[in-house]
Amino acid sequence: MTNRLILDTDGGIDDAQALLLLIANGRPPDAITTVFGNVELEAATRNILATLAVVGADIPVHAGTAEPLAQALVHAKHVHGEDGLGGAPRPATTADLAGSDAVGFLMSAFGEAAAAGERVDLLTIGPLTNLALALEGAPGIIDGIGRLTIMGGTVYGRGNVTPAAEFNVFADPEAAAIVLRAAIDIVMVPWEPCLTHFLPGSEIDRLFDAVAEGPPKDFSWALVQHARKTDIARGHGDRFRFIDPLAAAVVIEPGIVTASLQASVDVALAPGITRGMTVVDPSGRLGTPAVTLVERAKIDRLAAFYAASIAYR
Numbered sequence: 001m002t003n004r005l006i007l008d009t010d011g012g013i014d015d016a017q018a019l020l021l022l023i024a025n026g027r028p029p030d031a032i033t034t035v036f037g038n039v040e041l042e043a044a045t046r047n048i049l050a051t052l053a054v055v056g057a058d059i060p061v062h063a064g065t066a067e068p069l070a071q072a073l074v075h076a077k078h079v080h081g082e083d084g085l086g087g088a089p090r091p092a093t094t095a096d097l098a099g100s101d102a103v104g105f106l107m108s109a110f111g112e113a114a115a116a117g118e119r120v121d122l123l124t125i126g127p128l129t130n131l132a133l134a135l136e137g138a139p140g141i142i143d144g145i146g147r148l149t150i151m152g153g154t155v156y157g158r159g160n161v162t163p164a165a166e167f168n169v170f171a172d173p174e175a176a177a178i179v180l181r182a183a184i185d186i187v188m189v190p191w192e193p194c195l196t197h198f199l200p201g202s203e204i205d206r207l208f209d210a211v212a213e214g215p216p217k218d219f220s221w222a223l224v225q226h227a228r229k230t231d232i233a234r235g236h237g238d239r240f241r242f243i244d245p246l247a248a249a250v251v252i253e254p255g256i257v258t259a260s261l262q263a264s265v266d267v268a269l270a271p272g273i274t275r276g277m278t279v280v281d282p283s284g285r286l287g288t289p290a291v292t293l294v295e296r297a298k299i300d301r302l303a304a305f306y307a308a309s310i311a312y313r
Ligand SMILES: [Ca+2]
Pocket: 009, 010, 011, 012, 014, 015, 037, 038, 125, 126, 244
């Protein structure tokens, strides 16, 4: 039997795409927690509620942490637009929040699972602040956490925000360090494979041609167009890169991973050019528990999941 699933997200463009991917491909989250990141917490939460409303999905959303543990707030509006969704058309009404204490929710969800001898899976596609606070507040929840899939960090040391650091880790390195030092079954989807798994713009156009008109199509179209324009402007060419959706796909179908690395991973916390870098150590000398780092996945399956996500209504 498949474990229940919680999605922890910072409400950007690829977060919305990842959520639709999960819903359309048979692994809808049982609950969603939000966190600051691509945009501020309030906007991230609003974006997730809008995404759910577009496809009429009824999933409880708990707003979470608004700031990193130990540093100043950063964001990525230059990538995701001022509203975090690239100006995508929003539904007139959205559901109310289920709660405003995501950390408390995670502590009870995993705590209750642990007490019942069960485990709940977690997919994080934003900074790791909510989970870090839950682990600090209630260390026993570790027994209720199943597989933790993290979009974040790097595997070959090539970051995006800085030469060394990927955004989700850079946005709260102390939180990422707490999580990576915990004895949890972790699958990391690092930044570099997110660059090498993409669909050409012409293929995106072809997929959308086959989708029936309506608000869900308009929403997904606006998301992918913003992502394509951002990539073109940065000289990457016309393509849609799987970032958070790659991590969602790994949760939907673990067998899509065709190459991966087992290694200890820790986070560089000192100020300077390596702050927020994930140090990857296949030899295990770092001493942190071994995690699986995804390197390659089946692109045809990714394309099929994405096609299903844009056609879902
Ligand atoms: Ca994200």
